[in-house]
Amino acid sequence: MLKLLKQEKPWAILKVSRRQYETKRPWVTANLPRKKFEELLAMLPEGFIDHCHRDAEAERLVEAIFGKVE
Numbered sequence: 001m002l003k004l005l006k007q008e009k010p011w012a013i014l015k016v017s018r019r020q021y022e023t024k025r026p027w028v029t030a031n032l033p034r035k036k037f038e039e040l041l042a043m044l045p046e047g048f049i050d051h052c053h054r055d056a057e058a059e060r061l062v063e064a065i066f067g068k069v070e
Helices: 002-006 018-024 034-043 048-066
Strands: none
Touching: none
């Protein structure tokens, strides 16, 4: 029980609000049950989500500067 209380919430791991998490329902997009999706989130290495956010932001900036390159 204490382990569950100390575990970081899935929306905190993804760096979104609880409302955004509930609205977007990322477990449906991933085609997974919610519990399984949240277990997988908890297993990600620390800093992985930060890396993904920085990578996506870099791609958005490059596209904004140079336009869509195919």
